[in-house]
Amino acid sequence: MATIRDVSREAGLSIATVSRAISHPEMVSKASLVKVSKAIEKLQYKPNLSSQKFRKQRTYTIVVLVPNIANLFFTEVISGIEDAAAKHGYHVLLGDTRDNHQREKDFIALVESKQADGLIQLRPHLPGVSDSFSHLKAVNVAGCAGTPYSSVRIDNKEAAEKAVGYLISQGHTRIGVITGLKDNSHTIERLQGYHNAMSAAGLVADPTWTIEGDFTLLSGWQGAQAFMRLKDKPTALFCMNDEMAIGAIKALKEKGVSIPDTLSVVGFDDLPFANYCDPALTTIRQPAMNMGVKAAEVLFQMIDGQAPQQSEYVLPFELIVRDSVKAPK
Amino acid sequence: MATIRDVSREAGLSIATVSRAISHPEMVSKASLVKVSKAIEKLQYKPNLSSQKFRKQRTYTIVVLVPNIANLFFTEVISGIEDAAAKHGYHVLLGDTRDNHQREKDFIALVESKQADGLIQLRPHLPGVSDSFSHLKAVNVAGCAGTPYSSVRIDNKEAAEKAVGYLISQGHTRIGVITGLKDNSHTIERLQGYHNAMSAAGLVADPTWTIEGDFTLLSGWQGAQAFMRLKDKPTALFCMNDEMAIGAIKALKEKGVSIPDTLSVVGFDDLPFANYCDPALTTIRQPAMNMGVKAAEVLFQMIDGQAPQQSEYVLPFELIVRDSVKAPK
DNA sequence: CTGAAAGCGCTTACAG
DNA sequence: CTGAAAGCGCTTACAG
Secondary structure, eight states: OOOHHHHHHHHTSOHHHHHHHHHOGGGSOHHHHHHHHHHHHHHTOOOOHHHHHHHHTOOOEEEEEESOSSOHHHHHHHHHHHHHHHHHTOEEEEEEOTTOHHHHHHHHHHHHTTSSSEEEEESOOOTTTGGGGTTSOEEEESOOTTOSSOEEEOOHHHHHHHHHHHHHHTTOOOEEEEESOTTSHHHHHHHHHHHHHHHHTTOOOOGGGEEEOOSSHHHHHHHHHHHHTOSSOOSEEEESSHHHHHHHHHHHHHTTOOTTTTOEEEOSBOOGGGGGSSSOOBEEEOOHHHHHHHHHHHHHHHHTTOOOSOSEEEOOOEEEOOSSOOOOO | OOOHHHHHHHHTSOHHHHHHHHHOGGGSOHHHHHHHHHHHHHHTOOOOHHHHHHHHTOOOEEEEEESOSSOHHHHHHHHHHHHHHHHHTOEEEEEEOTTOHHHHHHHHHHHHTTSSSEEEEESOOOTTTGGGGTTSOEEEESOOTTOSSOEEEEOHHHHHHHHHHHHHHTTOOOEEEEESOTTSHHHHHHHHHHHHHHHHTTOOOOGGGEEEOOSSHHHHHHHHHHHHTOSSOOSEEEESSHHHHHHHHHHHHHTTOOTTTTOEEEOSBOOGGGGGSSSOOBEEEOOHHHHHHHHHHHHHHHHTTOOOSOSEEEEOOEEEOOSSOOOOO
C-alpha cells in the first residue's frame, strides 16, 4: 500500500506539501496540487486514516450503546443516528450490550481509550452502571427524566397519560396495564402517567389490573393470559410497548376475546408492524428517527467543545388512532 | 490523560518495560509488574488504542454493510456478528448504506484506509457495485449462490422449493407468489425454487400469479390487492419474506378473505412477529444468528491470514409449520 | 508557497 | 529481564 512518502517521491515534493495538498489545498500552489493529484492517482494512494486519527487525536467515531439490536424501535433510532453521522463525517461503532455489564464497560473503555470521540446510550440511564459516563462526552437517547447527562427523549409520563386519557375519553373506566419490568424507569414514568390519567378522571386503578411484563412479544402474550384470569376484568388494556400489545392481542384472540369489541388495546412506540396487526393498533408514536438525529447532533457539538444549549431535549410524541379501541358496551 | 510515559516515570521504569508489562507480562519480572500495575492504578492509565492500532497496523474492527438497519432479519444476523466479534475481541462499525452507493463506497474506503480489518456484506452481492471487494478481506452473508468471494448463506432455491412443495403436499395446485424486486438475486433464486416445485409436481405456474413486491410490509399489502384482482385466483400464496406475508394477510383480511380457510399463506425468514400474527405464519426459518456468527468467524480467519476452508458455507434452513396453511376446499 | 523537523503514543528488534 | 532507539504514517508549527 502506498504511503504519503511514496506520493511525495512520485510528485517530487516533500511529504509536508503532499499532506497540505490533501488537507488544506488552499495553502498549496496549483502546480503542486496537480503533481500531487497525479501521483495519488498513479499510486492509488489512500491516506491511512488510522494514522491520521492518531495524529489528530480525533477519531470521528462514536459508539452507540444499545441493549439489544434486534428491536425495531432501537433500530429506527439508530437509523437516525447513522444519517446524522454520515452527514457530519462520523462513523458509528455498534455496542450491542445484551444487558451484559462487562460488555458495556468494554464499550465505554473504547471512548476512554480514544477509540471513539463520544457515546450515545440508547435506553434509560442506569444509576450505578452508567455513572462512568459523567466524565465522557455522552448523550442519552430515548431514556427518562433525570438523566444526569444530556438527553433526548419524549415525556413518557405525559404520553402514557395521553394514551390512557384517550381510552377514558372513549368511555372506558376500567383500564388495565401491562408494564415493563417494574424497576425500569420507563415503566415507572409510564405507570405514573397511567395513574395520573385515572385519578384526573376520578377513576380508581385496581392494583390487580397492573400486570408486569418485560417489553417482549412473549411477555405481552403471557400478560394477557394473566389478564384473562382476573375476576373483575377491565374493558381496556394499555400496553407499555407495541410488542407487548401485539403479543397480548394474539393471546386474547386465542381465548376468543374480540378486539376492540370486547376489549380495547393501546400500544406505545408505533412500530411498522403496529399498522399491520389485526386490528391495526392505536398507539403512541415516538419520533424515533428524529430522536436519533438530535442525539447525534448534540453529541457532535459536545465533541467540538461546545456545551449543548439544553441538558434535555424533550421531543413531541403523537397519539395515532387506528382500530384497536372502541367504546365499551 | 496519562500516557505510557507518565506511567514509566511513576514506576521508575522505561516505557519499553511498561509496554511489555501490559502486552507481554511473561517477559517482565514480578517486581516490575507490581510497580507498573501500581502506577497504572494511581494514574488511571488507559492505553491509547488509537495509537496501538496505528502501531500494529491492525484495528480489530470490521465493518458490516447493511442496506437498512431497520429490518429484523438483518438485525438478527448482526446480533450474531456482534456476539462473535465480542468473543474474538473485535468491534463492529455499522455501515447502514440505505442502498446509497456513495455511502457504500465510503464504508469500503474505511477498510482500504486501514480503519477496519475487513468487511461483511449483508445482502446479495451486487455485480459492478461491490466488485471492489475482491481485493479486500470480505465475506458475504445472507446472499446468493455465485458470490465471487467467501459467503455464508442458505440455499434459497431449495428453501423456496420446500415452501412451495409443502403447499403442494397439502393439496394446493394453484399457487401464487409475491416476489421481491425482480432483479434481486434472492427473488431470482426463490422464484426458481417456486418453478421447480411446481414443475416437479406437474403443475403449471400461470405467469399472472407472480406478483412483484419489494420485501416491505407495504408491498405485501399492495401485492395482495393485485392478487385479489386476479380472475382465476390461486388457493395459496407464497411470499418471499415474512414482512410481505404479514402485509398480504392484512390486505386479504380487509377484503374478507379468511386465512387459511379460503387462502393459504407461507412466508420466508421466520421473524419474531411471524409467530404472533393471526393466523400464526407458516414460514421458512433462516438461521440468521448463526449465519452472522459464521460469517464473522470466517472473516476473522481471513484477517489472521488463513484462507477459509470453503468459499461458500451453506447453512441449513427449516420449514416451520404454523397455522396459515390448510388444504384447499 | 515550501521543506526539514518534531512529535502524536505506542511496540519491538537489538544490545546488553 | 531491561533500556535506548527506531519507526508506524501522518500533521503542523517554524523558518525561509
